[in-house]
Amino acid sequence: MNINLKVWRQRNQNSEGRFEEYKVQASPDMSFLEMFDVLNEQLIEDGKDPVAFDHDCREGICGMCSMVINGRPHGPKQGVTTCQLHMRSFSEGDTIVVEPWRANAFPVIKDLSVNRGAFDRIIASGGYVSVNTGNAVDANSILIPKEVADEAFEAATCIGCGACVSACKNASAMLFVGAKVTQLSMLPQGQPERQARVVAMVNQMDAEGFGACTNTGACAAECPKQIPLSVIANLNREYYKAKLNGK
Amino acid sequence: MGVLSFLFSSSLGRKLVMAVTGIALIAFLLVHCLINAMVLLNDGGQTFNEAARFMAENPFIRISEILLFVGFLLHIAQGLYLTFDNRKRRAAKYTGNPGNANSKWYSRSMGFLGTIILIFLVLHLKHFWVVSRFHAPHALGEITYANGDTMENLFLEMASVFTNPIAVVIYVLGCFSLAYHLLHGFSSAFQTFGVNHKSYTPIIASVGAAFSIIVPLIFAIIPVVMHFGIIK
Numbered sequence: 288m289n290i291n292l293k294v295w296r297q298r299n300q301n302s303e304g305r306f307e308e309y310k311v312q313a314s315p316d317m318s319f320l321e322m323f324d325v326l327n328e329q330l331i332e333d334g335k336d337p338v339a340f341d342h343d344c345r346e347g348i349c350g351m352c353s354m355v356i357n358g359r360p361h362g363p364k365q366g367v368t369t370c371q372l373h374m375r376s377f378s379e380g381d382t383i384v385v386e387p388w389r390a391n392a393f394p395v396i397k398d399l400s401v402n403r404g405a406f407d408r409i410i411a412s413g414g415y416v417s418v419n420t421g422n423a424v425d426a427n428s429i430l431i432p433k434e435v436a437d438e439a440f441e442a443a444t445c446i447g448c449g450a451c452v453s454a455c456k457n458a459s460a461m462l463f464v465g466a467k468v469t470q471l472s473m474l475p476q477g478q479p480e481r482q483a484r485v486v487a488m489v490n491q492m493d494a495e496g497f498g499a500c501t502n503t504g505a506c507a508a509e510c511p512k513q514i515p516l517s518v519i520a521n522l523n524r525e526y527y528k529a530k531l532n533g534k
Numbered sequence: 535m536g537v538l539s540f541l542f543s544s545s546l547g548r549k550l551v552m553a554v555t556g557i558a559l560i561a562f563l564l565v566h567c568l569i570n571a572m573v574l575l576n577d578g579g580q581t582f583n584e585a586a587r588f589m590a591e592n593p594f595i596r597i598s599e600i601l602l603f604v605g606f607l608l609h610i611a612q613g614l615y616l617t618f619d620n621r622k623r624r625a626a627k628y629t630g631n632p633g634n635a636n637s638k639w640y641s642r643s644m645g646f647l648g649t650i651i652l653i654f655l656v657l658h659l660k661h662f663w664v665v666s667r668f669h670a671p672h673a674l675g676e677i678t679y680a681n682g683d684t685m686e687n688l689f690l691e692m693a694s695v696f697t698n699p700i701a702v703v704i705y706v707l708g709c710f711s712l713a714y715h716l717l718h719g720f721s722s723a724f725q726t727f728g729v730n731h732k733s734y735t736p737i738i739a740s741v742g743a744a745f746s747i748i749v750p751l752i753f754a755i756i757p758v759v760m761h762f763g764i765i766k
Contacts, residue, residue: 306629355630358629358631359630363635389626389628391624391625454636457624459545461545493545497623499548499616499619499620500546500549501641501722502641502718502722502726504636504641505636508636508637516730519725519730520726523546523725524728530540531537533537
């Protein structure tokens with residue numbers, strides 16, 4: 288199938304970017320990233336600079352791929368990452384606009400590749416549990432009800448790709464932070480640091496320059512792991528409780 | 535104040551202010567709407583004028599009125615701040631447009647809808663609130679009913695304002711903005727409070743949708759029926 292691409296090209300964080308148009312012959316069975324591999328081979332053969340884009344596992348679990356396709360992070364399909372989006376989701380002769388995640392907190396490194404270090408710093412501020420080192424503890428020594436484990440796991444499926452920030456009109460990171468806070472606050476291991484954690488993570492989120500949530504729901508609608516909006520409600524509860532306790 | 539400073543400094547604190555004041559304003563709308571609905575009794579405005587007198591004279595209502603103003607100011611100031619601040623968080627805009635694929639247009643337009651309501655509110659206060667609270671006593675003219683009760687005739691003031699078709703159009707447009715503002719705001723406030731539950735959230739959404747349609751509809755009907763003389 289013949290595809291027309293309008294791809295965002297930007298040399299580095301400080302340079303001005305612009306769209307460039309390309310034509311690619313792709314198979315409907317290719318993933319979106321494989322179509323980009325074809326484009327890059329073409330560009331290299333022509334002696335041009337290939338398009339920089341992030342990718343790693345290509346099976347939807349690493350959270351590296353990050354393309355805004357026709358205005359939607361990870362493209363038009365629900366619950367898939369860009370690497371698992373296939374060209375059969377498009378039609379012959381389509382013109383596809385491909386842009387990087389756009390948010391002040393995610394500066395462009397090059398072309399479609401952005402720096403998501405802000406997420407790492409939010410995690411470092413409190414998105415962990417402290418444990419004593421030593422012998423591995425028996426997995427069944429702490430009993431957790433199945434439904435609690437399931438709900439915590441649902442939140443834990445967040446791969447930290449940043450599609451929520453990219454989809455939100457305010458570039459808010461609350462679905463990401465909500466998922467992490469929910470996962471850890473539900474489990475016994477997360478209790479000792481529960482209140483300090485949520486305040487530290489929200490402070491770091493604000494300091495990184497993400498916007499405020501206005502409950503439009505775009506984040507949850509575009510999340511490739513379908514993290515529900517209820518994690519943000521939970522984040523609010525956890526934060527207000529901690530604040531009322533003077534944290 | 536230290537413990538509450540997060541209400542004006544953190545992103546989550548700011549939205550809590552929006553939700554608390556928003557729910558307070560929703561409660562006010564309910565009272566306002568019930569009183570306005572008395573116009574529809576078509577009794578020459580007697581019930582409505584009696585209710586208006588109660589609202590003007592009851593000390594509890596007058597104190598609540600001050601709180602209501604604080605609520606309005608906080609909601610407006612915080613809302614405008616958040617709208618402009620959030621807009622700055624993405625300096626480079628997208629070229630691709632997702633349309634309504636991932637969110638509702640009115641959820642994305644709360645600042646715009648709120649601004650229309652604010653413009654309407656200024657006009658509305660000038661029309662009725664300033665007149666009934668600050669003008670010289672009996673400036674509106676008094677009316678004496680069959681039971682011997684004499685009171686200010688706010689109903690007549692409404693009838694005279696709504697003879698102007700432009701005023702009627704502005705009031706109806708204000709009600710449209712209010713309806714869409716509420717359609718997002720009502721359930722959004724509960725989400726902000728942390729209420730998101732598989733049984734309760736659908737109920738809140740339904741109640742919110744009903745409120746958002748019925749209340750602005752009653753508000754909007756009154757200028758129209760008074761303009762066309764259906765209610766006199």
